[in-house]
Amino acid sequence: MNIIKKTALACFMAMSLGASTFAVAEEAAKGAVSDTAATIAHVExxxxxxxxxxxxxxxxxLKAARTASEKISGHDAIVxxxxxxxxxxxxxxxxxxxxxxxxxxxxxxxLYKSL
Known part of the structure; x- marks a missing residue:
């Protein structure tokens, strides 16, 4: 019975850790899009x-655009x-x-719109 409990607990912990990692990655992707949008808005x-x-x-x-563009990750050459x-x-x-x-x-x- 202890083995079943430990296995179930281990599986539950693995799933919750995986879900939180996915949520963090999804949040980072949303942040990159919003930083790019903010930069574009300021440049416009x-x-x-x-x-x-x-x-x-x-x-x-322009100062606000430069500040927002520092938060854009990826596409370093274009940025x-x-x-x-x-x-x-x-x-x-x-x-x-x-x-x-x-x-x-x-x-x-x-260039910013091409991101």
Whole structure:
């Protein structure tokens, strides 16, 4: 009888551990998607503000986009290139160059959307 109890307990513990591991993996995948969506939203808003020549609001969105993009995992090469484009867009926005800033932000937006 003790063997049956121990076997049942071991099986139950194995199943619960497996379920919690699956839940953690699923939560991590949802987090990556939400981080990418947040980054895209901030870059889109920054692009709108740059096109309006409102560089102070654009600067805030670009800073938030860079912070959110740090949480994106996977696709390191694409994320790095997109971050470089965001930085270049930010530099151009600080100089007041609407055309170049908008171009760099559009490139970054296309890269983030490809994830």
């Amino acid at each position: 808003k920054a692009l709108e503000e740059v096109n309006k020549s409102d560089f102070s609001a654009a600067r805030l969105h 790095k290139q997109a971050n470089d484009n965001v930085v270049q867009g930010q530099i151009s926005a600080n100089k007041g160059d609407v055309q170049k800033s908008a171009s760099e932000l559009q490139k970054a937006l296309d």
